[in-house]
Amino acid sequence: MSFDLQRPLPGAGFGGVLRCPDRPDAHGLAAAAEAEPGALPDALAQCSGLLLLPGMQMMTEAPALMVRLSRIFGSEVEDYRHTLTPLNMVHPSVPEIFVVANRPPASRPPPRRPEPAFNADGSLPVQFPHRRGWHTDQSYRRPPPDISLFLAVQPVPRGQGQTLFADGTAAYAALPPPLKARVDALEGLHVGASARRGRDAVLAGETPRPLGPHERPQRQPAARVHPVTGRRALYLCEYGQMDWVEGPFVGMQPGPHGDGAALLAELVAHLTQKQFVYVHEWTPGDLIVWDNRCLVHAATWFDAEHESRVMWRTTVSGNPGAAYAGEQKSWLAT
Numbered sequence: 001m002s003f004d005l006q007r008p009l010p011g012a013g014f015g016g017v018l019r020c021p022d023r024p025d026a027h028g029l030a031a032a033a034e035a036e037p038g039a040l041p042d043a044l045a046q047c048s049g050l051l052l053l054p055g056m057q058m059m060t061e062a063p064a065l066m067v068r069l070s071r072i073f074g075s076e077v078e079d080y081r082h083t084l085t086p087l088n089m090v091h092p093s094v095p096e097i098f099v100v101a102n103r104p105p106a107s108r109p110p111p112r113r114p115e116p117a118f119n120a121d122g123s124l125p126v127q128f129p130h131r132r133g134w135h136t137d138q139s140y141r142r143p144p145p146d147i148s149l150f151l152a153v154q155p156v157p158r159g160q161g162q163t164l165f166a167d168g169t170a171a172y173a174a175l176p177p178p179l180k181a182r183v184d185a186l187e188g189l190h191v192g193a194s195a196r197r198g199r200d201a202v203l204a205g206e207t208p209r210p211l212g213p214h215e216r217p218q219r220q221p222a223a224r225v226h227p228v229t230g231r232r233a234l235y236l237c238e239y240g241q242m243d244w245v246e247g248p249f250v251g252m253q254p255g256p257h258g259d260g261a262a263l264l265a266e267l268v269a270h271l272t273q274k275q276f277v278y279v280h281e282w283t284p285g286d287l288i289v290w291d292n293r294c295l296v297h298a299a300t301w302f303d304a305e306h307e308s309r310v311m312w313r314t315t316v317s318g319n320p321g322a323a324y325a326g327e328q329k330s331w332l333a334t
């Protein structure tokens with residue numbers, strides 16, 4: 001074994017830190033991962049879907065290395081030129097890299113600060129609905145992606161711009177049995193923000209616009225069976241990435257004031273309790289690998305007027321599980 005795995009992540013009940021002591025830089029780690037192709041995916045599964053790989057700064061000079069490492073985690077690394085992604089969000093020479101940055105050309109603003117910004121004990125709020133923005137990447141697609149890799153090219157100082165992760169497997173296991181049985185039979189309706197069917201748009205009284213076949217809401221199991229571990233995990237988003245017109249749950253009273261909304265609020269508040277959450281403060285060169293099939297995450301506020309933040313993401317697909325077998329890609333539907 002060329003790798004050293006320490007788990008869980010500091011202050012959390014899940015996740016792990018993975019290093020390659022003999023070859024600690026990004027080039028060495030990618031080569032070692034290719035020589036033992038099962039090692040990193042196994043480590044990810046052992047750590048409930050969250051791995052921190054520190055010291056990957058070399059990738060910022062050699063971005064193709066990030067794509068090489070991504071291929072270890074699945075058969076398909078998304079090429080953002082072919083998926084209707086605005087090109088100002090795509091790396092200019094490596095189209096598998098999605099750029100999350102607050103400066104041009106990406107110009108993505110940070111999330112809002114929660115109100116109040118801190119808990120009474122000075123800690124960072126993590127639990128919904130005090131903390132908003134919890135989601136799993138691209139859950140509005142069928143099949144949804146498996147894994148995201150996120151590299152801190154230029155993070156903001158500690159204390160802002162953190163990424164929060166919540167362990168959907170542990171949260172599902174901790175549900176009271178009657179609620180677990182209810183969730184097992186539920187499907188959520190997920191939709192992208194650009195469809196304008198999120199909670200805020202519905203509460204503002206916006207008239208839903210006609211949607212193309214590629215952007216229609218997609219059903220997803222609320223408790224998803226992980227195709228590698230066989231374990232169930234809560235698979236939910238909240239205000240911005242569920243369909244608040246016909247959802248958030250199939251077969252329940254729809255809309256922000258319905259039974260579905262009440263159940264979603266209960267479940268997301270359960271999932272984002274402190275004991276299921278890890279708060280990551282970014283250091284340049286940190287690479288985090290997360291499994292969208294069993295974790296949700298949220299971004300936090302940073303001072304975008306005074307700070308520049310640049311993060312790179314890749315998205316890996318190819319093993320969504322038997323429930324999606326043989327499906328066409330919903331987001332490319334015509």
Ligand SMILES: [Fe+2]
Pocket residue numbers: 135136137297
């Ligand atoms: Fe995300």
